[in-house]
Structure formats: C-alpha cells, structure tokens
Amino acid sequence: MKYLFKLLKFIILVCGLIILGLYISGYDYILKAAWITYGTGHKTAFLEDYKEFDNRTIENSTPQPWPIHKDYNTAKPTDSLERMNVANGTIAYMIIKNDSIWYENYYDGFGETSKSNSFSMAKSIISAMLGKAIMEGKIKSLDQKVSDFYPEFKKGLSEGLTVGDLSSMASGLDWDESYYSPFSVTTRAYFDENLAPVILNMKGIEAPGKSYKYLSGNTQLLGMVLTKATGQTMSGYLSEKFWKPMGCESDALWQLDSDAHGLEKAYCCIASNARDFARFGKLYKDYGKWNGQQLLDSAFVKKSITPRFDASPEYGYGWWLKTIDDKHFFMMRGHLGQYVIVEPEDNIIIVRLGHSKGPEDVVATFTKDIFAYIEEGYNMLENN
DSSP: OHHHHHHHHHHHHHHHHHHHHHHHHTOTHHHHHHHHTGGGTOSSOOTTGGGGSOEEEEOOOSOOOOOBOTTTTTSOOOHHHHHHHHHTTEEEEEEEETTEEEEEEEOTTOOTTOOEEOTTHHHHHHHHHHHHHHHTTSSOOTTOBGGGTOGGGSSGGGGGOBHHHHHTTOOOBOOOOOSSOTTSHHHHHHHOSOHHHHHHTOOBOSOTTSSOOOOHHHHHHHHHHHHHHHSSOHHHHHIIIIITTTTOSSOEEEEBSSSTTSOBOTTSOEEEOHHHHHHHHHHHHTTTEETTEEOSOHHHHHHHTSOSBTTBTTBSSSOEEEEETTEEEEEEEETTTEEEEEETTTTEEEEEEESOOOSOOOTTSOOHHHHHHHHHHHHHHHHO
16 A cells, blocks of 8 residues: 555656646647547547637628528438448538539538537638738738738748738748647647747748648738738628628637637637538639629639649649549648538539548548549439
C-alpha cells in the first residue's frame, strides 16, 4: 500500500510538472485539445465538437425550403454507394437536380436539421463574404493590401500581400497545415483561446501572389480583414448578406476561439446542415443570383471558380476545381469529407457530410471518396 501511495504521488508530480511546462512554454492549448478530442474518444476534430466550444449564432429569417423533385427518393443508392456511406460514417448524402431535392438520406441519428461541422467548407463561404464586401465597396478589390487593415504585414515579403492572395491560397506565409500533430499551428489555432495573435504573428517566407499553397491561416486572416472592413462580426455579416437572403431554413453556429465575445474561426467550423450548406453551391452555379437578386457580382463568381494559376488547376478563389472526363466540377471541401459538389452544366449539386473520408485522409488532395460520391451519384441518376 505504501508503494502504491508513493507511485501515485510520483504520477501526480510528473503530471503537474508536464502541465506546468505546457503553460510555461505556451503550449497549454494542448490540454484543451486533449480533453475535447481524446477525452471524447476521437483522434481529431469531429462533427459535433462545436458543442464543446462557445459559438455565435448565424441567424436566419424567413425560410425558403428547397423544392422537392417529383421523383424525390424514388431512386435507390447503388450498392457501392451504400457500402461506402456505412464504412465512411456518412451522416448525409443528397443530390439536388434542377434546383430540387431529388434524393437525400441521413444516417447515424442525423436528420434534415441536424447540425454538423463544416470544417474547411467555411473557406468558400468566407470567399463569398469577400466578394460581397468588394461589391459593397467596403474592400476596394481583390488587389487591396492586407496591410491597409493590419500594419503587421507592411514589412518583409508580406508587404505586397493582398486579400486576393489570401482567398486564392497564394500568401507565401509560414503555416503548418497539420491536423493531427498537437504542436502544429493549425492545432493551436483550433484550440487556443486567443487566436488573433497567432495569426498576426505569421511571417512571409515566400513572395505572395506567385503560387498556390493551401494554408488555413490565410482564411483566418481574411476573416479578420472582413471584420475590420465591414465593422461586423463574421457571423453577423454572413447572416445579413447570405443566410437571410438565401432563406436558410435553420440558424447556424460559428465556433469561436473563446467566450461569447471571441473571434470566429474563419477557416472552419460553421455548424449547419446539408440543405443549407447546399445553397452556396446553387448561388455559385447561378453566378451570384438568388431568386432574381444579385447577391454576388457574377464576374467575381466566375473568377472564383476559375484556376488562378495554371500550375494549380485545382483551386480558384476559395473553391476547389476538378475536371472529370467532360464534366467540370467546383466544390466546397472540409476535413473528414464534408462536400458540396457542383456540376453547373448538368445542374447537379451533390452534398455529402460525414465522419471520415475513409482510409485515405490526405490534406489538400482529391481523395478517392470524392470521385466515388460523384460517380455513384451519377449512376443513380442514370439508372433512374
């Protein structure tokens, strides 16, 4: 018994020293990360982790429900699609055809109004908000310098950094896009309770505007620029300019870095549902027009879904791009396989939300599951 007591005292002492060391070294956010992630049985951020953070509400107004297609849910998922949905932990799979819901199915206790984390699909939404701020004259153009809003970027290689560089992932800033390392800046940004200094401490290591490199820090900085330019919180601006005009059916939540007065995590973490996420696919498919109202400039939308760099045809301004055979898709994408996939010529939108991409989980790469969700969705359409 005496030995066990000594061992317990030793363990408590070691744990205390580790915790003290984390606070002294500035890595105390790891404690929160461990509690929220590992403490709930996960290995990374997860679909309903917004419940573990403070959030700001993105308010809706008068709902505009999606029309229901005359052939709604008459098609059955292919065997391959159903196996993949189960294996990858899909919670929502939807096909919108000619602006009507043609097929939808939900899994794992989720439903039409269930909220789940957008993860990086929020980057496309932030880009839409940038387009709106330009349209309203609150930001001059894609070429306006970030240093006009944050003088921290007036020096060094970042002197010429523009808001367009942030949206197109061409900032040249230093950032470690690692989702599973507890020591990466991405993990710090997710769990740190004072996000702004982390972002403003980024340094330019390459000339901006020259090449594509996917960095979540770009979008966070862009969101902070939008807050300064508009004089509104990101949630408030999104609600006023898009969520309400597009008739989203439910309020959404945007995860904050700290308490109710905190900063939205611009690069991720809007908790909403498949039907409301899909609206941004329709908005861009229709070149910024919603029910006759031009919410976004059509030229901005066109530029957004066109590659900025010939060497990186997979990305425009906040949107992913992929040509498969003779079809040209643009899409919103998020960690663990959150997708809004649009083929404008076919007038098709495919939405998939879920717990995993499957065994292949690579950052900033088109994983095999994307091709499968598209192929099997089209097989359903053709078989019907």
